[in-house]
Amino acid sequence: MAKLQNREALEDLRNSLQAKSQKGHRLISLCAGSGCGAYGTAKVHGMLLDELARHNLQDAVRVKLTGCHGFCEKGPIMVIHPEGIFYPQVTPEKVPEIVEKTLIGQQLVDKLVYKDPVTRKKISHESEIPFYKLQKRIIFGNNGLIDPTSIEDYIAVGGYAALAKALFDLTPQNILSEVKKSGLRGRGGGGFPTGIKWESCRRHEGQRYVICNADEGDPGAYMDRSLLEGNPHSVIEGMIIGAIAIGSNDGYVYVRHEYPLAVTNLTTALQNARRFGLLGDNILGSGFDFDIRISRGGGAFVCGESTALMASLEGKPGRPRAKYVHTVEKGFREGPSNLNNVETWANVPVIINRGSGWYAGIGTEKSKGTKIFSLVGKVVNTGLVEVPMGTTLRQIIFDIGGGIPKKKQFKAVQTGGPSGGCIPEQFLDLPVDFDELSKVGSIMGSGGMIVMDQDTCMVDVARYFVDFLKDESCGQCNPCREGLKNMLDILTDICQGRGREGDIELLEELGMMMQKFSLCGLGTSAPNPVLTNILYFRHEYEAHIRDKKCPAGICKPLFHYEIDAEACTGCHVCFQKCPQEAVAGDKKKPHRIHQDKCIKCGICYDGCKFDAIKIC
């Protein structure tokens, strides 16, 4: 493939690819995102190719390994086009029947069809499944249609048209104006207006740098991972457009070490883009030069902070600095640097293609566009969800997410990662955007939404986050380093039955000190999970401290399991599953637990179908 010399060559290629895509031709799209990968897509793929060869269908049916489809709970996912037939949880054993009955016989394999867990109805087509139907997937939608290692796929669905517009139809000032008018705000959690950031960077003289923050450190959030793995060109295109607007020739993508597939797919995408003349010198014959290099992180959460990231890019330890001088003025190599999140960059081509007016029509007054959320934890439909800003927590968790599994009670939803807080039931009708959640003490953050049920101990959650942050603190400033260590000691004591009167007040005092005096965002936001927990679940802290009890049954020294003799049917399941032989009882008679043998592993509690095992 020779370099595309100009815009016309790009459009000619696009037209010929679209003509070739043979609408009506059979295509099987298999999700190859990391989530489905962890569930075994590779083996399904192997079996599928074997079966197609066995039936001599290898030329008639194309198989495409695509990016993450988002419905991760149901992986590995297979979608059969052109109909859009959706088969969830495909294993190699199910493949022969799918090939025989659906591909050859043109019929559904009824027992493999998706069954909605709430309505119990069978739904065979992807577009009808509530999980997808209620979303607005303007950024994420292409993931399921394209092979991320194929630049042709991206071009065929309209890719790089926005770049051509930015190069030949618009001036840098036009681009800045469009991005400002769109109302796009940073998707990494900060929410700073993107257009204004770009403009500030442009105002400073010197060699400017355009950087993509793909560190995505918030545990529980993986939107950026799926975008980079599944549609890397959307991010590349956004960065080139940003570079035109800002006046930069050097781009960097900083990817966390834990995302090897994202690094691989991005590397392939960059090579392809250079080959096609869409990256590098004289892009599409415009005279504009820009290239992107990949840098990998080293397992440090703090490197998601912009100044720490830039230090890491320079080959140094990722220690933040105080931001008296902003990075748009002096950042990477002391030059003006514009840093944006992966999802922010992916929004840019959409805005340039469809216009700021269209974009600003989605969302709320101060939060425009859509947001991709990672809906995980104790929720029926876990996965990646893209909705307009302003959608409520209830709609996301219950309408799209399907609610809480195993008929358990919703307790809280943790948003914003370690910088955010736990939001209890009374606020479920809050619209989700940059500003609403902060009114109740949390933040939208990068988009992690971890749902918790009655079996989650909120004190343990607070302890968990502080433990994480203490390990990740760079250690430079006293408030963060000492504050986190002491908070952890207090919380650990509480969880192990050594809590004392005054501990809650001390945690509040430590928290407020850290919020005011820490050097960087890690320290100033570290107390958030603890302080919001105390605000909404103080009674749980008090139970741990005063009564030495853990009502949720998580803190082992503070509870034990007992079998309710009236509810127990003697089904004998707990007896069989107990790894410590701590359950005694005859079949069909009430059982009991030997407390001295019980290690509180919870296997019996999770396995009992009669709700006969109580937390005491």
Next chain:
Amino acid sequence: MQSKVDIDWEQIDQIITRYESDKEALLMIMQDISDIYNFVPPEVVPVLAEKLGVRKSHIFSVATFYKTISLVPRGKYIVHVCTGTACHVRGAEKVMDALKAEFKAQEGETTVDGLFTLEGVRCIGCCASGPVMTVNKETHGGLDRSSALKVIENYRNLSS
């Protein structure tokens, strides 16, 4: 410091050249070395210092700051159990406890036979498939105590 490892110095040179001896790529260079030996042998440090034009203390500073770099030998299989929030809420601790008992080792430690190193990692990005663990570059999801132990058994059999 001497580790008991046979170092292929030509390979080390190739890695450094691949990154154009750029000191900004120090972390990535050490990661590539670590991919081969499962750790960064300390005798490599003075060589890196000279070729990249940085001080040895700088290299130690970077190596000890980032969790993915180890200056001590690790097992043949590095088991990373995800202890991120979503996995935590779904019971990752039970998986970790099962592995600790199986390996007779704590987090960060290696089994006596040098086969497995157990580490916790805060988020691999497979949050909907939790609990998750990776063994070297392979990811395993939807785990509980028994399935996690089965995965380990498979690797053990591969080794024998």
